[in-house]
Amino acid sequence: MVHKCPEKLSWCTQDSMLCKQLVELDEGICLFEDVGLEAPMQSIKNTFRKIYGDPQLSQRLNDVYPARGIFKDVSQKSLQNVDQKVPFDLSPARLRAIVENDTELVHDLGDDFRDILTFYSNVQDKIIPRLIRLAETAINNGSDMNIHQQMNYNYRLVDYYPVHSKSRRCGEHRDYGTFTLIFQDGSVGGLEVFSNGSWLPIPPTVGVVFLWGWSAAILSNGIIKAPLHRVVTTRTDGREVFASRRNAAVFFVAPDLDVKLNPKVRPDEVLAFNFEAVKDLTVGDFKALMGKKWRHREGTLTAEEQADIVGKVASPQSQDDEIIAFLKKI
Numbered sequence: 001m002v003h004k005c006p007e008k009l010s011w012c013t014q015d016s017m018l019c020k021q022l023v024e025l026d027e028g029i030c031l032f033e034d035v036g037l038e039a040p041m042q043s044i045k046n047t048f049r050k051i052y053g054d055p056q057l058s059q060r061l062n063d064v065y066p067a068r069g070i071f072k073d074v075s076q077k078s079l080q081n082v083d084q085k086v087p088f089d090l091s092p093a094r095l096r097a098i099v100e101n102d103t104e105l106v107h108d109l110g111d112d113f114r115d116i117l118t119f120y121s122n123v124q125d126k127i128i129p130r131l132i133r134l135a136e137t138a139i140n141n142g143s144d145m146n147i148h149q150q151m152n153y154n155y156r157l158v159d160y161y162p163v164h165s166k167s168r169r170c171g172e173h174r175d176y177g178t179f180t181l182i183f184q185d186g187s188v189g190g191l192e193v194f195s196n197g198s199w200l201p202i203p204p205t206v207g208v209v210f211l212w213g214w215s216a217a218i219l220s221n222g223i224i225k226a227p228l229h230r231v232v233t234t235r236t237d238g239r240e241v242f243a244s245r246r247n248a249a250v251f252f253v254a255p256d257l258d259v260k261l262n263p264k265v266r267p268d269e270v271l272a273f274n275f276e277a278v279k280d281l282t283v284g285d286f287k288a289l290m291g292k293k294w295r296h297r298e299g300t301l302t303a304e305e306q307a308d309i310v311g312k313v314a315s316p317q318s319q320d321d322e323i324i325a326f327l328k329k330i
Contacts, residue, residue, distance in 0.1 A: 006193070006202060006209065011035045015134060023138045027195045028212040028225035035127060035208050039183035039249040040119050043112035048086070048159045048247070050110060057109065064101040065094050076161075083297055084167045085231070088157040090120065116249075120155045123181070123251050128153075131210075132253065135178050139220045140264055147255040148178070152283070154254075160190065160231065160246035169246075170231035171297045174320055175213040176290040177254030177283075182209040188246040194228040202229075204246075214290075215255055215283060218327065221263035222272030228320060257284035273327045290323065 006029045009021050022030070051057045051071060061070040072087045095117075098105050106113065136145040160169050169190055184191065184204045191202040191209070202209060217226040231246075261281045265271055 006031045008033060009210075015130075015137075019134045019137050022134060022210075022212075023220075023224060025212070025225065027193055028217075028227040029193050029202075029229070030210050031202075031205070031207050032210060033205075033207040037119075037122055037126065037208075039185075040112075040115045041185045041247055041249075043115040043119075044157055044159075044247050044249060045245070046112040047109065047116060047157070048088070050112070051088075057105075060102055060105055060108075061098070064105065065097040070094055070098075082168075083170050084160070084163050084233075085169055086159040086161060088159070090155040090157070091153060092151050116157065119249070120251070124153070127181070127208075128251070128253060131179060131181075135216060135253075138224060139178075139216055141266060147259045148253065150256040152177070152254045152256055154252040156250040156252065158248045158250065160188075160248075162245050163233065167233060169233055172228055172230040172320065173293075173297075174217075174226040174228055174323070175211060175252060176215060176287055177213040177252050178216045179213055179253055180211045181251040181253075182211070183249040183251075184209065185247045188244045190231045190233065190246055191248075192230055192232055194230075199230070199232075213252075213254070214323070215261060215286065218261045218273055218278060219255075219264055221265050221269055223266075254287065255283045257282065257287065259283045261286060277327055289326070293322070 006027070007021075007025060009018065009030045009032055011018075011032045011034045013021070051061075058071040058073060064070070068089070070089055072089065075082050075084050075086065106117075132148045133144070136147065137143065139145060158170075172194070182191070184202075184207075186204055189201055189204040191204070192199040193202060194200075211229065212224050212226045214226050216224045259282060261278050261283060263271060263273060263278065
């Protein structure tokens, strides 16, 4: 059977059937059109505009969470060979840091930011629990796993600001976690998935893009596919989109950091990954391994990481070859 990419699945489908459909996704990506929840794109655009207009706000955001930062605008500071985007990273830990370390910051960011927080709260309460149940059932061949107890989530707003050249927006990669949800702005394209030897554009339609991640692929022994994807400035049909602003709201879900990525091998299956590479590999270890590579691509490596990574990483445009080599090494 020939499938379209991405396949369109209905959020209203019964759990058992939806789980089966998610496992069988040819490229590990689909589009839900009927979840009943849309990202507040105008509030997202307004929030970025507000922070750009008041550099003190971005400094305050990063001051409350200095370990990894929150508002990552390094690509606008003349750095070479980095993704041309501004990520605004939130998470349960970052939100606690904002509330505890700068009590006026949420107020000063304004109503638009509070709309964003309400949106993420709705995603977390109304969509994520069901998807976690489906994901664990899919990974474990019909049984619950209870490997998502610690809310290892990350929320990301992304501003792909207008640029004037065909520069890289987001280098090709697979996400490290269980699954990712992407809410697009409904107007400007650029998201692509690698399928059957070529890059296919994902329509910028209103809806929710679902992508499996590496953790699900490893734990399922390769039954689940994690899609290679990227964001570009020129679509495969030749239409240039680099002069347009593109925004996205992303929700990453990963297993608990202490979970071991031991594949669930079914009877008569061949192990898809090298056992020695993954037998003691925890989600936290894997996140740290991949984290250096995506921070390299985004220009946010610490000085220590920069020194350690020299000569050890492939082109920052792709982190995937090295990860595959690691997972399948002899």
